[in-house]
Amino acid sequence: MSAATPSTARRVSARVGAISESATLAVDAKAKALKAAGRPVIGFGAGEPDFPTPDYIVQAAVEACSNPKYHRYTPAGGLPELKAAIVAKTLRDSNYEVDASQVLVTNGGKQAIYEAFAAILDPGDEVIVPAPYWTTYPESIRLAGGVPVEVVADETTGYRVSVEQLEAARTERTKVVLFVSPSNPTGAVYSAEDTEAIGRWAVEHGLWVLTDEIYEHLVYGDAKFTSLPAILPELRDKCIVVNGVAKTYAMTGWRVGWIIGPKDVVKAATNLQSHATSNVSNVAQVAALAAVSGNLDAVAEMRVAFDRRRHTIVRMLNEIDGVVCPEPEGAFYVYPSVKALLGKEIRGKRPQDSVELAALILDEVEVAVVPGEAFGTPGYLRLSYALGDEDLVEGISRVQKLLAEATG
Structure with a gap:
């Protein structure tokens, strides 16, 4: 085989080519694109408060x-x-x-x-x-x-x-x-x-x-x-x-x-x-x-809302057979284990890892979550509860109904 010519040599450096796309931003972008196309997607992917910046x-x-x-x-x-x-x-x-x-x-x-x-x-x-x-x-x-x-x-x-x-x-x-x-x-x-x-x-x-x-x-x-x-x-x-x-x-x-x-x-x-x-x-x-x-009044108001949502999402996730969700003490994320669900049949599919499970959840019930592989630990999902209370309950309810169908 002949040596690579300038036209066939690597176009992107090894250093930059090895960088992975931000999984959290990718999930958020996909959810927003689907929503813009008219799909009723609820996104739990983005790590950002749903409140406006204070006036x-x-x-x-x-x-x-x-x-x-x-x-x-x-x-x-x-x-x-x-x-x-x-x-x-x-x-x-x-x-x-x-x-x-x-x-x-x-x-x-x-x-x-x-x-x-x-x-x-x-x-x-x-x-x-x-x-x-x-x-x-x-x-x-x-x-x-x-x-x-x-x-x-x-x-x-x-x-x-x-x-x-x-x-x-x-x-x-x-x-x-x-x-x-x-x-x-x-x-x-x-x-x-x-x-x-x-x-x-x-x-x-x-x-x-x-x-x-x-x-x-x-x-x-x-x-x-x-x-x-x-x-x-x-x-x-x-x-x-x-x-x-x-x-x-x-x-x-x-x-x-x-x-x-x-x-x-x-x-x-x-x-x-x-x-x-x-x-x-x-x-x-x-x-x-x-x-x-300035003062911390704005964050105090947000913290009250996040705390309420924290209790709701932990309770609802732990109601799902095969999901174990510890109660977080800070930030605005939950990180439930879904290892017990992997390999089970859900609507004709058997997700083998949390990437496949997250894809199934998005495809079947239009809820966006981030798989644990993005954070170095397969078998988990990350969900942000920095979204409105109604969307949170609706989104987790969809996930509950879907995962309740898991068999085998």
Whole structure:
């Protein structure tokens, strides 16, 4: 066989070609396309509040549009007034005191995660990733040259990993441990004691910790959010916090997130951003400034609705034979096990994995859910309960009727 010519050689780089499409966004896009075509699809795929962005935030953006100051380039690392507000918000909400030089404003949480990993990982460095994980984490690690090492937790532990599991995964190549509480996709929340234990283990072994705090205000019942660097000062020199306005203020489309970390790492990530995207949209930054400077009344209202929906969806899913759904303590997702349903006959088909089961649910009853394969654990489904109460009940009722037909 002759050598490849330019016309037959690889057209897409191996690095980018290996990236998987975001499964959650793909499911959401398919559901919206079917709905636009007139199908009565109910989507449980998207991880975004169904509430509008609060009016005072929108008004701040409207006013920014008319201000010539925001018609020009601004510092790549973020508006100084927004960085100062993030510093104040972090002290208010987490009791964690930082300096503006430790803050980088990014185009949403995804850019924050990638740039954080890119700033500290060298090729071959390993990152311990508790699974089930959000789909973006391993892809960002690989793009940054790292190697994700999965540590799997299941419903028997409330989807929380132990220090013993983390230690079993640690090698001489381990550089970072990812810590997410409250969790997407499971809604798991670690206690303050377990959070501190994981942090102390990281300190003992000289590891970095990247902690994603995007769901910090969405906790329910007796669960409490704990900010790792706030309770463990000795970790702060090797800890990066990722956060943003998307979930707390119903601002997923505004695309404003941030990194908080050691000054040298934040400076390196800022340099990267200065070449990749430059500054975040000034209008969105002004909206974020209004959000983080304001009170938390809007999220309090959303949390009441999410809590109500949480109880409803858990109860209805657990009424289905073959489904086991732990009660989440945070975020707005449930992550039921459907392993007992796999291989059973449902309307002439026998789904062998949760991908096939999710496809069957969409095709037969027009309900969109995300299969567990997207989160590193086959045999599960993720459903977001950030949708209206009527749609939630209607959607789960359809799933109940369908899965009640499972035989064999």
